[in-house]
Amino acid sequence: MSTLLEAHGVNKRFGAVVAAEDINIRIASGERVSLIGSNGAGKTTFVNMITGYLKPDTGCIALAGHDITPLAPRIITRLGVARSFQIPQLYGDLSVLDNMLVANACHDDKLSFWQPARRPEAIARAETLLERFRLGEHRDRRVAELPGGVRKLLDIAMAMTGRPKLLLLDEPTSGVSAEEKFPMMQTIMDALGHEDATTVLFVEHDMDIVERHASRVVAFYAGRIIADDVPSIALKADDVRRYVTGELLQE
Amino acid sequence: MAAILPASKTAPATGHGRLILIAVVTCVVLSLAGLLMPRWLSFLLIMSAANGLVSLGIVGLMRGGVVPFGQGMMLAAGGYAAALAYNHLGFTDALGMALIGGVAAALIASPFAPLLSRYRGIFFAMLTLALSMVTYGLLMKLSMLGGSDGFNVGRPTLFGQELADGRVVYTLYVLAIVLATTMALLARIFFDSTRGLVTLAVKENELRVEYLGGSVRQAMTINFILAAFCGGIGGALAVMALGHIEPNFSFWTTSGEFVFVAILAGWQSVAAVFIASTLLEVVRSFSSAYFPNTWQLVLGIFLLLVIRFLPGGIGSLWMGRKRK
Numbered sequence: 001m002s003t004l005l006e007a008h009g010v011n012k013r014f015g016a017v018v019a020a021e022d023i024n025i026r027i028a029s030g031e032r033v034s035l036i037g038s039n040g041a042g043k044t045t046f047v048n049m050i051t052g053y054l055k056p057d058t059g060c061i062a063l064a065g066h067d068i069t070p071l072a073p074r075i076i077t078r079l080g081v082a083r084s085f086q087i088p089q090l091y092g093d094l095s096v097l098d099n100m101l102v103a104n105a106c107h108d109d110k111l112s113f114w115q116p117a118r119r120p121e122a123i124a125r126a127e128t129l130l131e132r133f134r135l136g137e138h139r140d141r142r143v144a145e146l147p148g149g150v151r152k153l154l155d156i157a158m159a160m161t162g163r164p165k166l167l168l169l170d171e172p173t174s175g176v177s178a179e180e181k182f183p184m185m186q187t188i189m190d191a192l193g194h195e196d197a198t199t200v201l202f203v204e205h206d207m208d209i210v211e212r213h214a215s216r217v218v219a220f221y222a223g224r225i226i227a228d229d230v231p232s233i234a235l236k237a238d239d240v241r242r243y244v245t246g247e248l249l250q251e
Numbered sequence: 252m253a254a255i256l257p258a259s260k261t262a263p264a265t266g267h268g269r270l271i272l273i274a275v276v277t278c279v280v281l282s283l284a285g286l287l288m289p290r291w292l293s294f295l296l297i298m299s300a301a302n303g304l305v306s307l308g309i310v311g312l313m314r315g316g317v318v319p320f321g322q323g324m325m326l327a328a329g330g331y332a333a334a335l336a337y338n339h340l341g342f343t344d345a346l347g348m349a350l351i352g353g354v355a356a357a358l359i360a361s362p363f364a365p366l367l368s369r370y371r372g373i374f375f376a377m378l379t380l381a382l383s384m385v386t387y388g389l390l391m392k393l394s395m396l397g398g399s400d401g402f403n404v405g406r407p408t409l410f411g412q413e414l415a416d417g418r419v420v421y422t423l424y425v426l427a428i429v430l431a432t433t434m435a436l437l438a439r440i441f442f443d444s445t446r447g448l449v450t451l452a453v454k455e456n457e458l459r460v461e462y463l464g465g466s467v468r469q470a471m472t473i474n475f476i477l478a479a480f481c482g483g484i485g486g487a488l489a490v491m492a493l494g495h496i497e498p499n500f501s502f503w504t505t506s507g508e509f510v511f512v513a514i515l516a517g518w519q520s521v522a523a524v525f526i527a528s529t530l531l532e533v534v535r536s537f538s539s540a541y542f543p544n545t546w547q548l549v550l551g552i553f554l555l556l557v558i559r560f561l562p563g564g565i566g567s568l569w570m571g572r573k574r575k
Binding site for chain 1: 267440441443444445446447448449451452455456458459460461462463464465466
């Protein structure tokens, strides 16, 4: 498979704190990669550098062979990188449908002064995605009234509006109850299953979810990659058991 | 269930035929009503339309989460441009003067718009106020523009026709109605468009707009230039009605009145802007006649009541929603 994302020699420091140290990684199209690590390990920093929110001190990040390191988040989004957030970034005063229409409008190459945002084809497109994420019943509800899990799903559905090549999910199941986590992640993966072309990187703390849904695991510790393999191998690596899952420490 | 903000239900599902029909009917009815109006009322409504156009621009900016306190500058820019075109270029057509006013104000706003698009909240308000006061200062000092006294402007023509004494107010009234309804229609279409929806999104969450591929700065820049265009047309209209222009067009109290009207109207309805503007003119006219020293007090109490009981502005009465 062709390489979609490549990070080469990426370093990032916040004062004395090392958030990323010599990150080298290649991600192929269609992979489902889980980024794991304890808090402060550098997972979200890495995601933020891919999306352009943070710039590496040194190194470069390329998307399909094009250097995206210096680009603004908006430009990177337009090149095919979308993300969801640990705390969903939604428009609380708007309805679920209008949130989807905002996403749709933002992805339009030429925003129109004339074309109604609520034109039938835009609504139909939004409704299709809402159904795929099982949000159809919430279509006309005000987002501020929605429960946490539904907000998370909407956040991801909005990110999917532009049919991204690479989707970054920052802790998609955080803040969701244990019973809801698995069905929710299944919903997400089922919905993403419609988009074979979408490569997914998801930050996750629940190792059961990682095992079940990732085709590859990249483990971070103190800004470094300490394991990068299929889940069955990566999760059993000593460093991962010591620094991420804490199993060796308990033993 | 709490109310949802209006983009969902006010935006048309398809086309703009219904909106255009409403605008045409409103235009015809108000134009015919003008035939029965006393001249003082026609003049009051011309000024309401002129000021309402400036406030319409402010409402467009408010939808993006910023409130300018210097739109008097745009009123002055449009007014001076139209007046100068009349006096120095011999361009006397009323419709043309209105368009010159709008274009001139938009051109003047253009270099500042990208800078202002970086700022929010009080910084945006103060920067726009500063720009308008610099303009005021310049206009006061420039003798070629009449200095503090300003200068007079003659009677305009319309499509090459001279306007007779008995027709001039009515003709300007019809022009004001046509311009106001046209701009209100275009504003409604813009507010309901994809760009309009992105503006609403900017107000709530700029970060997400950028992460969805939208440009916050572009949206705010365009909104500021469009607001200037509206303000410029308003300025030209006011100059034609008054026959005189002076630096006070750009004074901060003038800008404050436009903000007053925008808050009174709320950001949901374009019609509410012109209703609020008319209310202000009526309250100002009658209060200054009957309570010459306390009319601002009446106005202040009126605004307090609206803020207390209609926090979404007058427009929320028929848009069916109010902001929390």
